[in-house]
Amino acid sequence: MSRKGLLFVISAPSGAGKTTLCKAIIDILPNLRHSVSHTTRAPRAGELDGRDYHFVSDAEFDAMVAENAFVEWAVVHGNRYGTALASLEELRGAGCDVLLDIDCQGAAQLRERCSDGIFIFVLPPSFQELERRLKGRQTDAADVIEQRLRNARSEMGQMFWYDYLVINDDFDLARQQLQAIIMAAACRTEVLKEQVQDLFGEISN
């Protein structure tokens, strides 16, 4: 019964609702975990090392990059963030499924080394709706929104290499679809093969 955990990689343009979806799905599925990233950014109030992030120095991050320890990493606002292969393998080795919420560039990098990952792209129902959602937040200036929309168009050009698409129009439906993708992946024959062989022993044809 102790199969290796599965790896789910989710990307989406800003405003598609990925963060809320991921949070909802992690709350529902007890065997699904977020992987903990490494970052050179300083901890914020309330953040715990090893829970929210692995906080490391620039030199430590450099060393990990040199060792090829990251399956993907990126610079965001001058700080570096990375997903260590060891972090994923530790969780998966313990039988936990892992949910990784990263941008398209990171997902494409990761696919090179984790080809057994299941890649899911969340998209808004339309560009109009995406614009409406981004403007509705009322936190960003018009030029920032314009930039986000340009980025969204560019990220959406990547979606066709993902395994699954989830159109986040009705939130409950999108959550059910994401849950179905995760549940179905665990029923794939190659995932269950060992368990079934344990249950039934040698099966004669």
Next chain:
Amino acid sequence: MSRKGLLFVISAPSGAGKTTLCKAIIDILPNLRHSVSHTTRAPRAGELDGRDYHFVSDAEFDAMVAENAFVEWAVVHGNRYGTALASLEELRGAGCDVLLDIDCQGAAQLRERCSDGIFIFVLPPSFQELERRLKGRQTDAADVIEQRLRNARSEMGQMFWYDYLVINDDFDLARQQLQAIIMAAACRTEVLKEQVQDLFGEISN
């Protein structure tokens, strides 16, 4: 939004609970239909031509076999039963997903011509439990049960070429898993690609 319907093919050894599972899932999913088979057997009381079966003569069945009209057919208790490609294509063309409940031999035949089908094998949690269920029915003689158990072992030797395995231990969980497999299949990128291109037009990369 009018994508071609998907084709789900389900097999299981006798006693695994396939019929109850299929009935439950058809009741839940309005877009999922049973395909209507052709048979040379005479209609029973209450059976309607075109709803329960397409009732045909031996000569008509022969002609359809000669025309290669069946994706699979078999003889059961002296009567012939077959699934016509045209029956599947008609439903799928109308956007309905089709659930086909056939034995391993039929499924293997069908795979030759419907390679885009999603193949699901339902299995009992153990041979002991299968034996218990078959004996619990109290409808079959001991030698019939022995034969069914031998057939089950033989059919289970086929399961590893199926795409998905559903272990029917807890019925509700098995139903959820079957539902998840069907729902996830509709989220596959190749299935949604056309719909997404309609929604977003040309997406620049």
